[in-house]
Amino acid sequence: MTAEKKVLALQDVRIAHGSRELVHGVSFDLEPGGVVGIVGESGSGKTLTCRSALGILPPGLRLSHGSIAIDGQDISGLTARQWTGLRGSTIGAVFQDPASYLNPSLTVGSQIAEALRVKAGLGRRAARQRALELLAEVHLRDPHRVYDRYPHELSGGMQQRVLIAAAISLRPKILIADEATTALDVTVQAEILDLLTDLRESTGLALVVVSHDLAVVAQLCEQVLVMRDGVVVEQGPTASVLHDPQHEYTRLLITEHEQYGLERYLDRPDLKETAGAGH
């Protein structure tokens, strides 16, 4: 695969707070329509890694080493204005706790439409029409009704669908889902994961799926990185990592999650075949 074909490439990314390094070297590539998962316990560096790729590291933190390229463009030296152009149009993200990303005093449809007017320069009618299409695209039934709802009138799962609609509104090539289903109950979580898979298949969206839950990552991802204390302890095709974990911490994660149904994914025939082919 040539460099031009990669929509996201992280090469030995290190993130530091002053002289203290918090993330100790993360590398992965993502092709159009690809899915990579980052799994690990709280504080392992998953979110900082994502934030570095979104150009939103917290104040005082910096990319201290390595490189990040988004759609072939090295991010070092990007101005704030260039970042604003890139976010949304090329790379988007959704996070845990969707309600906190919505304005409580505006209807959800008007919030998507307003973003389209500002960022895509659409007129009022076109923005409304496009927002309705996006609500339908994230499988919200009766988009006209949902459009006029305020955030508190929607369930957590619906709010997250609205945020996914907003995140894909400018047709980005990459979507980062950072614990995007964590606060949702299991059924809704599965529906949102299905939606992400649908979007990936229908639009070629590439996904970075971040979760502390190995089952979430196993369901969606072709490649997985297992992180602990800012270190990638294991990385490879999901099938190999699940079936033949090399690191003790990965084995611990698998054992912990067996009770939550990870065996469903371990039993997936396609994963077995891929794992077998690798040996």
Ligand SMILES: Nc1ncnc2c1ncn2[C@@H]1O[C@H](COP(=O)(O)OP(=O)(O)OP(=O)(O)O)[C@@H](O)[C@H]1O
């Ligand atoms: N703004 C900050 N200033 C200093 N240290 C930080 C900051 N943000 C995160 N860290 C530290 O960096 C490390 C990695 O944090 P990060 O948020 O990336 O972990 P995570 O794996 O995403 O965990 P969680 O799932 O809890 O968000 C942690 O040790 C954390 O305390």
